[in-house]
Amino acid sequence: MHQVDEQSRSGTSQPQSRPRILHIGGPIKHNPELYDQIAEEFNLIRPELAELERNAFMQSLKDRRWGDFDAIMRPFWNTGGEMGQWDRELIPLLPSSVKCWPNSDKVLVDATLLKRLKKGSRLVNIARGGLVDEKALVDALESGHIFAADVLNYLDRNNLATARLGSFEKDIGLHGTQYNTVINLFFVGYILTQIPTNMILDKVRPSLFLPAVMVCWATVSAATGAVHSYSGILALRFILGFVEAPFFPGALFLFSSWYTKKELAVRISVLYAAGQMTGAFGGLLGSAIMSGMNGVAGLPAWRWLFIIEGVATVPVAVAAMFILPDYPSTTKWLSEQERNLAILRVAEEANVEDRHSDTSAFGGLKMAFTDPILYIIWMMQLGLNTAAAFTNLFRRWSKLLATTLLLSAPPYVFAAILGICNSFHSDKTRERYLHVVWPQIFCSIGFIISAVALKTAARYTSTFMMMSIYGSFGCILSWVSTSLPRPSAKRAGAYAVVNADSNFASIYASYFYPAEQGPRYWQANVANVAFSMACIGMALLLRFVLQRCNRLLDRAAESADPTEAEQVASKWQISPDYSYTL
Structure with missing residues (x-):
């Protein structure tokens, strides 16, 4: 012995x-x-x-x-x-x-x-003599630039609503439902591009690819300030969706390449919270531009809005080229010891290194599409996104922009804090299912109150409860990484599919709220409860499937046949020693 x-x-x-x-x-x-x-x-x-x-x-x-x-x-x-x-x-x-x-x-x-x-x-x-502090390494990755880029991504996407408060529709000649068409065409480009660009990102340097994407959307956004026709704004909004699409799923994939199970959900929630803060306070910047730039150089304020917010993205993109990391094995500004530790951190959990050259882009995408787990997570996220479309009602609270901003900011802040705290606890306990379920139950109670109450205090309180729907967001998207972990091309495809296809909700859910059904919108609220329950049902199904996978892996590991574990694990492209997060 x-x-x-x-x-x-x-x-x-x-x-x-x-x-x-x-x-x-x-x-x-x-x-x-x-x-x-x-x-x-x-x-x-x-x-x-x-x-x-x-x-x-x-x-x-x-x-x-x-x-x-x-x-x-x-x-x-x-x-x-x-x-x-x-x-x-x-x-x-x-x-x-x-x-x-x-x-x-x-x-x-x-x-x-x-x-x-x-x-x-x-x-x-x-x-x-290399000493590497893991916490210091993780802190070094969090420069804040990717969160700043996410804020600019949301600003350039959503500034159309602020421009509408000026003479935008009159100057372009929009009438009837044309404004809604302009809004929805963005998501057509946004959905079409995410899958191919995430496939590309798996094979190239993120520190170059993502800043290049930022410069592209900044250019399109600034060019919107020069548009003069309905056809022109349609083309630019489609292109804007096309070039903004790679950023968010790309950021999710990059996070999953660096962070472990106990770190990922909270980082995703912080990234999403950055976008929510844009919803809460981005209108303040827009309103300042609209009130202070009207008539400058003979241009209406809405044109300056697009120009200024577009140009502001460029210096952030240039800085990101030098600050954003690539992948653990290729980030040049880390020492050799730091790269070794970064590789080890993610390899330890999956029991295999995250090598980006092992599988072709199309091979990884095929693996993702043939894995039933992908469709469960996609339906879960689609249910969440559909129910979350109620935030479109915020702009109807008041005809005054300042009043609308003051009323909508607290629920957004509450949602951001709740999402970060819930994801932090999910990471700490390494549990996803319950952390997805309870926010959906809480927000469903809010939908019911909103459907039956008429008093302002009750309806405003219900808004906070409904905003808790975002508490599940980071946990669902981090579940992608731990449920479809390897190879990297499969994970990249999975993130793109889940994010792109769940954004179909942005197109159809906006029609759930016709003005004549206000203020209770009881049909929409009943539908929202149903979609939240569907999200819970998919979470329960995913937990059951992953439990079964873990049992099969454990049983194979105990088998007298040494090849059985390899055969079982190979079906899911994982190591025989891997354990799925429930």
Whole structure:
């Protein structure tokens, strides 16, 4: 049997004063002075020779035969070489307690350094003295630029409603339902483009692709200030949807390439909250431009609105080229040690590295479309988006823009805070189902109150309850990453399909609220309750499906046939050791 420290033999789990080191280098008898020295500082775990055979060693890691340990000495096989291809399989199998793994047994692990590492830190490359703090790495990724870009994305998309408060419709010559057609044509371009552009993003550098997209939509938005006809505004709105489409699903995919299960949902919620704050306060900027720029250079205020908000995106896009990360293995402004840790973080959870060259774009998209889980999540998100269309009513609260902004801002702020808090708790507990369900129940109560109440106080209170629908948003979209995790091309396609197809709701749900049915809009509110219940039903179905997948994986792992687990896992393009998040 393998040699372990006395505390491990006794089976106790008391805190140890010395770090435990798994040593898989040369026999101790060849280096007595060396091992006399490290024996004073560490509790050594010495596997037997048979346990150092590659497959046996990996199986021992899977079975947790040596329990928790703090570091590995010499994690390679009889080659004397550097850490290489083999580590793509080793690293995801390491227990979470491991803080470091030297790439040479000629370098001693510093016991003092190992003990003072903060939680979440790992000593990635002892030979080069690289110390990487995981929290610092995560913080370095959050420059705020992607959130600022999301704000500008929503501003340039929604400024048409503010322009309508000026002479926009009169100057362009819109009448009847033409304004609604202009609004809806944006979503046609928006839906058509998301899938192909996310396929491209999986193969190119996000730090170049996303800023290029930003410059494109800034140009189109600014050009809208020069439009003079109905056909012109139709063309520009379609193109705007076309060039804005890659950003949000691209940001979701980029997040899923960097953040773990315990970090992803809250980041998605913060990204979405940035857009919600645009809904809450973006009109203030628009109204300031509309009131202060009318007649400047002989142009009506609405033209300046498009020009200014479009041009404002360009410097943010240029800065993003230097600040946004690419993928963990390709981000140049990270050190080698930081890249190693970034790769490890996402590889640990999926038990396989996230390699973007393994699968073609169309191959990944085919995998996504043939996985039933994709359609469950899509229907879940479609139900949420349909019910959430009630926010179109906010603009009808008052003929005065200032009054409308003052009334609508608090519900938006409430929704943003609720979404972030709910996603934070979901990440912390690594649970998605209940965190999707309870906001839908709460908002359904709000829809019922809105359908039956006529008093202003009750109806305004119900608005806050209805806005809780957004509490599920980050949890659903993070469920995409953990339910369709690999390969990266499949995950990219899944994010694009879910986001694009659920936006069909933006086209048809706007017709749920004819003015003659106000103020209760009871038909729409009843429909909203039904869509929220459908969202809950899809969440329950997804939980059942994922539970079944986990049971099949566990059963295959316990089988006497070593190939059964691989066969089961290969159907879903995952590692046999993967566990779906419920």
